[in-house]
Amino acid sequence: MGFTRKDLLGMRDLEVHEIETILDTAQSLKEINTRSIKKVPTLRGKTVVHLFYEPSTRTRTSFDIAAKRLSADTYSIATTTSSMVKGETFLDTIKNLEAMRPDVFIIRHSASGTPHRVAQRTTASVINAGDGMHEHPSQALLDMLTIREHKGRLEGLTVLIVGDIAHSRVARSNIWGLTKMGARVVVCGPPTLMPSHMDQLPVTVSLQLEPVIPSADVIMVLRLQKERQGQGLLPSLREYAAYYGIDRKKLAQAKPDVLIMHPGPMNRGVEISPDVADGPHSVILDQVTNGVAVRMALLYLLVQRDESAL
Amino acid sequence: MILRGGRILDPQRRIDRVGDVVIRDGHIHAVAWDPKDIALSPQTRVIDVSGKWVVPAWVDMHVHLREPGEEYKETIATGTAAAVAGGFGAVACMPNTHPVNDCAAVTEFIRRRAQEQGFCRVYPVAAISKGLKGQELSEFGELREAGAVAVSDDGRPVTNAALMRRALEYARAFDLVVISHAEEESLSRGGHMHEGLVSTRLGLQGIPAAAEAAMIARDVLLAELTGGRLHIAHVSTEASVWILREAKRRGIAVTCETAPHYFTLTDECVEGFDTVFKVNPPLRTRRDVEAIKEGLADGTIDAIATDHAPHSVLEKDTEFQDAANGMIGLESALPLVLGLIREGVGNPLDILAKVTCNPARILGIPMGSLEPGSPAHVTVIDPEAEVVIDPEGFQSKGRNCPFRGWSVRGRAVLTLVDGLVRYPFH
Numbered sequence: 001m002g003f004t005r006k007d008l009l010g011m012r013d014l015e016v017h018e019i020e021t022i023l024d025t026a027q028s029l030k031e032i033n034t035r036s037i038k039k040v041p042t043l044r045g046k047t048v049v050h051l052f053y054e055p056s057t058r059t060r061t062s063f064d065i066a067a068k069r070l071s072a073d074t075y076s077i078a079t080t081t082s083s084m085v086k087g088e089t090f091l092d093t094i095k096n097l098e099a100m101r102p103d104v105f106i107i108r109h110s111a112s113g114t115p116h117r118v119a120q121r122t123t124a125s126v127i128n129a130g131d132g133m134h135e136h137p138s139q140a141l142l143d144m145l146t147i148r149e150h151k152g153r154l155e156g157l158t159v160l161i162v163g164d165i166a167h168s169r170v171a172r173s174n175i176w177g178l179t180k181m182g183a184r185v186v187v188c189g190p191p192t193l194m195p196s197h198m199d200q201l202p203v204t205v206s207l208q209l210e211p212v213i214p215s216a217d218v219i220m221v222l223r224l225q226k227e228r229q230g231q232g233l234l235p236s237l238r239e240y241a242a243y244y245g246i247d248r249k250k251l252a253q254a255k256p257d258v259l260i261m262h263p264g265p266m267n268r269g270v271e272i273s274p275d276v277a278d279g280p281h282s283v284i285l286d287q288v289t290n291g292v293a294v295r296m297a298l299l300y301l302l303v304q305r306d307e308s309a310l
Numbered sequence: 311m312i313l314r315g316g317r318i319l320d321p322q323r324r325i326d327r328v329g330d331v332v333i334r335d336g337h338i339h340a341v342a343w344d345p346k347d348i349a350l351s352p353q354t355r356v357i358d359v360s361g362k363w364v365v366p367a368w369v370d371m372h373v374h375l376r377e378p379g380e381e382y383k384e385t386i387a388t389g390t391a392a393a394v395a396g397g398f399g400a401v402a403c404m405p406n407t408h409p410v411n412d413c414a415a416v417t418e419f420i421r422r423r424a425q426e427q428g429f430c431r432v433y434p435v436a437a438i439s440k441g442l443k444g445q446e447l448s449e450f451g452e453l454r455e456a457g458a459v460a461v462s463d464d465g466r467p468v469t470n471a472a473l474m475r476r477a478l479e480y481a482r483a484f485d486l487v488v489i490s491h492a493e494e495e496s497l498s499r500g501g502h503m504h505e506g507l508v509s510t511r512l513g514l515q516g517i518p519a520a521a522e523a524a525m526i527a528r529d530v531l532l533a534e535l536t537g538g539r540l541h542i543a544h545v546s547t548e549a550s551v552w553i554l555r556e557a558k559r560r561g562i563a564v565t566c567e568t569a570p571h572y573f574t575l576t577d578e579c580v581e582g583f584d585t586v587f588k589v590n591p592p593l594r595t596r597r598d599v600e601a602i603k604e605g606l607a608d609g610t611i612d613a614i615a616t617d618h619a620p621h622s623v624l625e626k627d628t629e630f631q632d633a634a635n636g637m638i639g640l641e642s643a644l645p646l647v648l649g650l651i652r653e654g655v656g657n658p659l660d661i662l663a664k665v666t667c668n669p670a671r672i673l674g675i676p677m678g679s680l681e682p683g684s685p686a687h688v689t690v691i692d693p694e695a696e697v698v699i700d701p702e703g704f705q706s707k708g709r710n711c712p713f714r715g716w717s718v719r720g721r722a723v724l725t726l727v728d729g730l731v732r733y734p735f736h
Contacts, residue, residue, distance in 0.1 A: 012511070089628055111629035112513040113583030132631070134513030169513055196516065197507035 010135035011176035026297035043072035066295035125302040140173035155182030163222030247273035316359035321663035336729035367399025367687035371669035372615035379408025384620040390429040392706035394733035397722030399687040400431035412437035412448040414456035462489035478538025497521035523549035530557035542566035546591040548601035567613035570646040585633035620708025638708035645718035690724035
């Protein structure tokens with residue numbers, strides 16, 4: 001089936017066959033990244049604009065490498081160098097950039113829903129590279145690719161997501177993506193970091209970590225923003241680490257082939273202990289490698305979308 | 311002028327009967343059931359309103375006219391034109407203008423401007439606290455004399471409970487009702503929509519229903535303590551209705567209003583991040599909508615007001631979290647209120663009371679009645695008119711209408727204020 005979507009805004013919108021297409025495409029493009037000449041002409045003459053209104057090293061670099069390996073021309077606009085500081089609104093900036101006929105906008109923004117509002121008013125493709133607490137679909141896709149590589153499947157697996165679920169777009173995107181692909185998702189974190197009505201999403205909620213570790217095939221550890229303590233959501237990082245941090249002792253209860261994942265950047269010693277982060281179960285660097293392949297696949301599929309099927 | 315053969319609905323006097331309304335010298339001269347009872351002179355203008363409803367002109371006790379200070383959003387002229395086009399003969403305008411309506415000079419300016427340029431009656435609501443800062447009471451006595459009919463810090467809650475207590479006490483000396491924008495800010499701060507399943511899905515920080523209900527609970531206790539007259543603005547949650555029902559059962563002097571969007575729309579509307587659905591209090595859940603309707607049905611909710619809040623594209627065409635709160639309502643309220651009657655939430659007299667005699671009574675203003683001798687503020691409604699709501703044709707400067715494109719039934723065909731035809735426009 002052809003890929004006909006103009007934009008990639010969230011995992012919640014995607015159909016199972018679309019997710020499969022993206023993962024399969026990423027898998028086949030991954031080989032390019034191991035060549036000595038890591039470049040193919042697929043997107044030659046296409047223009048990709050990165051609009052990052054929130055700090056990001058890993059995601060932006062990953063998207064930029066992906067675009068360049070497909071021979072697209074890329075331009076980066078970050079908050080400090082944009083018109084934002086001159087008082088122009090974000091949507092005005094988009095209108096102006098649109099007039100220069102880009103093919104793809106890759107947008108990260110602290111406000112949930114901003115890529116969606118942009119997508120409604122541009123003919124270019126929009127990729128959501130993370131919007132507020134809403135979605136981060138390319139992260140979920142690279143997580144799913146990594147799990148599939150190591151486990152051979154997604155269906156039937158139990159994925160435990162631990163930490164600050166309330167503020168996490170990574171958690172939301174993974175919940176939609178993984179459950180569509182037939183995995184069981186367990187979310188775990190302190191009640192103050194658990195969003196309301198979580199029990200109405202297709203997940204199992206646990207407020208305690210230790211009871212849910214043994215059944216997990218994958219443990220996805222979320223970054224804990226240190227500001228959460230100042231916001232009154234946590235008494236201390238120390239207590240958080242004691243009850244919700246993944247360390248060797250807690251990991252001893254897990255399945256022997258459990259995968260440890262983290263979207264980065266890590267607070268070593270808070271949500272994850274250094275020995276676990278660098279230990280034999282960790283696939284954290286595989287996630288980063290797969291990130292480039294997934295983003296190549298997204299750019300390829302959106303730009304080369306099957307318009308005849310529209 | 312004679313309005314001939316309409317269905318006369320006067321909620322205050324519980325009249326629902328076909329007849330004629332005779333208007334002379336700006337007043338209701340007579341209401342007659344038999345045309346033979348009316349002496350016709352050749353000059354008398356007879357308007358056939360058979361098949362239509364003849365009701366007291368509607369009263370919107372909660373609007374933002376934006377003048378003085380934000381005339382690019384709305385003016386007294388455009389806001390009152392919107393009012394009469396929507397069937398309203400009077401509006402009470404909130405004090406969060408620039409400058410704030412916290413002194414007699416601003417109240418007088420609004421009244422004078424309304425007399426010169428307005429299409430309907432304008433009743434200013436003055437600020438509870440100077441500058442809406444929540445620190446010192448404004449001068450209620452002078453404001454009352456200048457024409458203010460109520461006090462409110464609307465747009466912001468009175469966070470300091472002691473100040474709210476003093477406001478309720480002090481207002482008694484001038485027989486002013488204190489209108490509370492009930493919001494516990496320590497719970498709502500940082501929120502952009504109702505806290506619930508939808509906010510969780512959308513990754514938008516939520517405002518829990520308890521932020522509203524907790525403040526209502528505080529305020530009804532203060533009303534009981536002080537004996538002051540309290541009115542709760544824009545009630546939106548099930549718990550709020552529950553607390554208000556209990557307070558009334560206890561005999562506390564409290565009244566309240568809701569707005570059409572709170573009995574029509576839910577937080578599901580925010581899917582898609584359209585900022586037209588951003589409002590404070592936020593759109594709630596289906597369960598809250600049902601509870602609001604129950605509150606309207608059993609009389610817990612006394613009034614329906616629009617909380618007409620015009621904004622320009624500058625405030626609305628932006629990221630959801632940066633967009634201003636508020637919706638316009640004057641030109642879409644009438645068919646939605648009639649919808650309550652069609653749905654069986656209440657009979658015509660009970661529902662119409664909430665937009666006529668009830669708000670008039672709460673504010674203590676001479677509106678909301680068709681009794682002979684009273685000023686002729688009359689709305690004629692075609693209850694069956696099919697209307698597609700099109701904000702581009704509105705009198706209001708605001709286009710932030712959440713009902714764009716809705717097919718609805720009912721419209722005002724004639725709005726009289728002091729016996730003068732103010733709508734349709736000449």
